[in-house]
Amino acid sequence: MIPKDGASAPLLAIEDLAVSFGTESGRVSVLDGVNLSIFPGQAVGLVGESGSGKSVTAMSVMRLLPSPPSRVDRGRILFRGQDLLALPAGKMRAMRGDRIGMIFQEPMTSLNPTFTVGFQIAEALALHGKARGVAAHERAGALLERVGVGPAARRLRQYPHELSGGLRQRVMMAIALACDPDLLIADEPTTALDVTIQAQILDLIARLRAEFGMSVLLITHDLGVVAEVCDLVAVMYAGRIVEQASAARLFAAPRHPYTLGLMESAPKLGQRVKELPTIPGMVPPPGKRGPGCGFVGRCGRALARCAAEPPPLAPVGGPVGSSASPGHEAACWNPVP
Amino acid sequence: MLRFLARRLAQSVLVILGVTLVTFLISFAVPADPARMIAGRSASAAEVASVRHQLGLDRPLPVQYLRYLGHLVRGDLGRSYVQRIDVSTVVESRLPATLELMAGAIFFELLLGLPAGAFSAARRGTRADKGTMVLSFIGVSAPQFVVGLLLLYVFGYLLDLFPLGGYGGLANLFLPALTLGIAGGGWYARQSRSSMVDALRQDYVRTARAKGAGEWRVVLLHAGRNAVLPVIAMIGLDIGNFMQGVVVVEAVYGWPGIGQLAWQAIQQLDIPVIMGVTIVAAVAIVLGNLLADIITGALDPRIRVR
Numbered sequence A: 001m002i003p004k005d006g007a008s009a010p011l012l013a014i015e016d017l018a019v020s021f022g023t024e025s026g027r028v029s030v031l032d033g034v035n036l037s038i039f040p041g042q043a044v045g046l047v048g049e050s051g052s053g054k055s056v057t058a059m060s061v062m063r064l065l066p067s068p069p070s071r072v073d074r075g076r077i078l079f080r081g082q083d084l085l086a087l088p089a090g091k092m093r094a095m096r097g098d099r100i101g102m103i104f105q106e107p108m109t110s111l112n113p114t115f116t117v118g119f120q121i122a123e124a125l126a127l128h129g130k131a132r133g134v135a136a137h138e139r140a141g142a143l144l145e146r147v148g149v150g151p152a153a154r155r156l157r158q159y160p161h162e163l164s165g166g167l168r169q170r171v172m173m174a175i176a177l178a179c180d181p182d183l184l185i186a187d188e189p190t191t192a193l194d195v196t197i198q199a200q201i202l203d204l205i206a207r208l209r210a211e212f213g214m215s216v217l218l219i220t221h222d223l224g225v226v227a228e229v230c231d232l233v234a235v236m237y238a239g240r241i242v243e244q245a246s247a248a249r250l251f252a253a254p255r256h257p258y259t260l261g262l263m264e265s266a267p268k269l270g271q272r273v274k275e276l277p278t279i280p281g282m283v284p285p286p287g288k289r290g291p292g293c294g295f296v297g298r299c300g301r302a303l304a305r306c307a308a309e310p311p312p313l314a315p316v317g318g319p320v321g322s323s324a325s326p327g328h329e330a331a332c333w334n335p336v337p
Numbered sequence B: 001m002l003r004f005l006a007r008r009l010a011q012s013v014l015v016i017l018g019v020t021l022v023t024f025l026i027s028f029a030v031p032a033d034p035a036r037m038i039a040g041r042s043a044s045a046a047e048v049a050s051v052r053h054q055l056g057l058d059r060p061l062p063v064q065y066l067r068y069l070g071h072l073v074r075g076d077l078g079r080s081y082v083q084r085i086d087v088s089t090v091v092e093s094r095l096p097a098t099l100e101l102m103a104g105a106i107f108f109e110l111l112l113g114l115p116a117g118a119f120s121a122a123r124r125g126t127r128a129d130k131g132t133m134v135l136s137f138i139g140v141s142a143p144q145f146v147v148g149l150l151l152l153y154v155f156g157y158l159l160d161l162f163p164l165g166g167y168g169g170l171a172n173l174f175l176p177a178l179t180l181g182i183a184g185g186g187w188y189a190r191q192s193r194s195s196m197v198d199a200l201r202q203d204y205v206r207t208a209r210a211k212g213a214g215e216w217r218v219v220l221l222h223a224g225r226n227a228v229l230p231v232i233a234m235i236g237l238d239i240g241n242f243m244q245g246v247v248v249v250e251a252v253y254g255w256p257g258i259g260q261l262a263w264q265a266i267q268q269l270d271i272p273v274i275m276g277v278t279i280v281a282a283v284a285i286v287l288g289n290l291l292a293d294i295i296t297g298a299l300d301p302r303i304r305v306r
């Protein structure tokens, strides 16, 4: 991984995380050994097709997956060196919204329709003892101004249904950032919005990341978004990270056949789509994955070994003839040259 | 909100007009001749005819209906055949007792139903949830006269904690209100559970958790505030069901309310009283619905502005 500017310890380190769900047809493994680190101040993009486990990864960090049916089978989630999975419920509750903020894909429904915007932001402050009553309300107003929702005095008294989707997502940002978190997890924050609003929200995330000095985990379908906002990109496929590198590096020289497929089918720069264009074949659904690499059925470069043995995420050099690129890792037995 | 209320008010007036028309028509379908009832069994045909003329019963139906409406608007519900006094006087004397009983019953319904439902929803799928739902099912389906007699026997007779029926203070109210409240509470437990389960699935609940809200705050405040809306709307809608229970419970406990009045009037074919009670009940149901709308509107900002 690439530490940012000399920072040595990762803020968040997901180590070999495996999560499964109990379903009618038995227990299915959804995450199968996810490794991902985010250093302080870094923005990491998590991309992958629908169903690859991006949201489950994010919700695992927040420990918000319903259990049952979900279960963590192995792994650790270290936040500043402390394993979140081992925290008692009360301590974990204190983390949520305070040290780790989260925004979601559904701005229209993520705010409570029966409370004012002001109440919902002030509540985040009050829950973590940052401010109460009038003071909390004033700080909520200041937060609204920072996320570009004004005039705050009027907005504070409004209800979510009075705001557009873009404004609601900004309010969600204000809630997530209320306690000045170290990490913001944004799970497809722009997918449900109009294209012009998408760009505004992304700009806002980029600007606030600098202002608040926080790390960002940005989950998206959209490679264009990643190129714009992220330092580092992790590509997820069938419950594993199959490749990660700096954004520039990944776009210049993808090594995993899946990443290459994504890029080749990606729309031209600046043109955004809701779904990634398709690669032939289907993501094997959880429970239908073989012992080997999840991509084997769709891969043109598959070897006999690929179906039998899962490739570990390992450092890969640059393409033939170029200098090696540190921090570039791929999980592939037969990487793209 | 004002326009919304005005529209609902207009709808309510229409509904009540409809009820008056139906009760008016039904009074003709009943095998009892009002003129004969008033003139008395021994009256001659000529006497009956003169009474009929006096009452306007020989006029065309639409005219009779308009006259009837005119009386209603002035608060005149007609005269009881049996007691020979104004129906409005009879109803007025019985109404407070029934209203008191209803207030007590609603208190118990909500006291038993809402927490049970919220608890069940929060513990969805567990044994505690199933147990609570079985209890609520028993509450809903147990015949009210059985529950009433059982409570009367145990708490009134064996333990001697409450009077054995009759009308008076809070002690008299407790058991009849509880009897109605057990049935209603079971029903509310189911309604508030499903309403709460639904609310707990919403995205804003996930947001509340992501903010760091604790489990009970999420359930009671974030989901609860949304879940309670449909349940409150039901209190108003529920008044219709309620009326049936009131008849039974008033009989078991000798509670001198509208239910008893209706029961006696039906047995005696005292049509003006039956019609009067029907209209009062209809007005109560319509008012209940209206009240439900107002409360829902006050709690739900999306309705408030519409």
Ligand SMILES: Nc1ncnc2c1ncn2[C@@H]1O[C@H](COP(=O)(O)OP(=O)(O)OP(=O)(O)O)[C@@H](O)[C@H]1O
Binding pocket: A021, A022, A023, A030, A048, A049, A050, A051, A052, A053, A054, A055, A056, A057, A069, A221, A285, A286
């Ligand atoms: N509660 C659940 N019970 C059973 N399976 C689940 C549950 N939640 C998620 N899954 C499974 O986990 C897999 C990964 O889901 P996840 O939501 O993480 O995908 P994603 O990468 O976020 O996709 P998308 O881009 O569509 O949001 C899916 O196949 C899904 O069916």
Ligand SMILES: [Mg+2]
Binding pocket: A054, A055, A056, A187
């Ligand atoms: Mg997702």
